[in-house]
Amino acid sequence: xxxxxxxxxxxxxxxxxxxxxxxxxxxxxxxxxxxxxxxxxxxxxxxxxxxxxxxxxxxxxxxxxxxxxxxxxxxxxxxxxxxxxxxxxxxxxxxxxxxxxxxxx
Numbered sequence: 001x002x003x004x005x006x007x008x009x010x011x012x013x014x015x016x017x018x019x020x021x022x023x024x025x026x027x028x029x030x031x032x033x034x035x036x037x038x039x040x041x042x043x044x045x046x047x048x049x050x051x052x053x054x055x056x057x058x059x060x061x062x063x064x065x066x067x068x069x070x071x072x073x074x075x076x077x078x079x080x081x082x083x084x085x086x087x088x089x090x091x092x093x094x095x096x097x098x099x100x101x102x103x104x105x
Contacts, residue, residue, distance in 0.1 A: 021059060029057050030087045031075050046070055 032042060043053035046067055055061040072082040
């Protein structure tokens, strides 16, 4: 019995396809900017350096499932919604902007 999960199961962490990886990174960056959050705010919540967060958005560092779910939480989304979100729909899905109380939009 093969107990290994298919590679596509790990898409959020290690995208198989370069285009999928780039789309996810672009989506995270677009949502962050739409919400008005800085890389510094994101890195503080994720408990990583701003440089480490920047490397995630640049695609240099692999995005862990833990950080992906934390990023989704910051955006007020569940992980699946973040993965399936069409950035053309930003306004209708990202109403909660109170994650960082000091940042008012």
